[in-house]
Amino acid sequence: MNSLEDNIKCSVCCDILQRPIMLCTGGHNTCGTCRNNLRECPTCRAPFSTIRNIELEQMIEQIQMCNIKLPCFFASKGCKFTLGLSQKESHESECRFRKFRCEGKYFAKWKCDWSGEYKDIHKHFKDFHNNHTWMEYRTEASMKVCLERDFLDIQIISFFNGQHFFYYKHKVDVNRHKVYWTFQLVGTKDQAKNFYYEFEVHQGPIRKFKVTEICENDNTNANDTFEKEKCVVMSFAAVKNFLNEEGELPIKFRIMSVKKPTGHSK
Structure with missing residues (x-):
């Protein structure tokens, strides 16, 4: 019946x-x-x-x-x-139990037809896109930024040994002369609201450009986030002002959980 x-x-x-x-x-x-x-x-x-x-x-x-x-x-x-x-x-x-497809194909136009379950996403990246798995939830690096052509990058980030997974998404838009970064939790919108990221571009101990923002979830179209600029956004001119002597952009970020209020003090 x-x-x-x-x-x-x-x-x-x-x-x-x-x-x-x-x-x-x-x-x-x-x-x-x-x-x-x-x-x-x-x-x-x-x-x-x-x-x-x-x-x-x-x-x-x-x-x-x-x-x-x-x-x-x-x-x-x-x-x-x-x-x-x-x-x-x-x-x-x-829903975490839905069928997932390779986020690299969806966001960065990779030629990858993988689809599978939530528990297999990180393994898929490790097995087939291992150079997109090096970032951690606390990362400091100097990245090469080419401002002469459009560019898309995605990394998968394990949060506390796989308790959660996040996507780092990065875009260079030559037409708009802007560079974008955002972080998305692989999960629901309500879960994503429990996490935020701090992203910093720096040059020496004093000059800094820093953004703190609530995470989106992976079901959110990153291009919509970039369009609304609800993310890290820098103009090409600003990026050039922070390049180091090697022509790379020093960045650091961390993903953190939002602390829940413990009650009102009397």
Whole structure:
């Protein structure tokens, strides 16, 4: 017997049905937008009808109004969350039990078709992109910065021996004459709010450029973060002013957890 969640799932996108809900001649439900892209039902290969399932639309609306909790789509893989329909989609898009793809392909356009589970992400980088694993959650280095061409870099950072993982993402944008850095927790947005980073560019003991910012999560588009400049941003002119004698940019950063308040003092 099908569960409630099975009954309100689209047979095409496997997500909660969105109105208008359309029926195929075999009785399977499909989101209207999904139905528009198909010639026949993917479940039974029957043709689609022009009948709209008004009763099911009303039932889903009632579920939303009553805030009935449903299990995460990845419950069978171990996720314990139960959520209302309004939170379900956003949670599943960042759930730790979702399928991950190589972040280097997504952000830096690497030719890598890997996909896998959360527990295998760091191992994947170690096995196939080992030169992108050298950073630690406290790092000091002098980095080469070429301001003559666009550039993207990503590193994976283990936080306290794999308790968490973070992505360091770096971009040189020649068109805008700007350089960007940001750090993203591999996890949910709520978890990411518990961490922040301090990033410093320096030249000697006195001249410093320093930014402190709350971490984003890996489901956040880094280019949107760069666009909003909710990150470390330096103009090309500022970068040139901090280059050392070897023409490299001295940087240091650390990722830290936000300290929770312990209570009000009397």
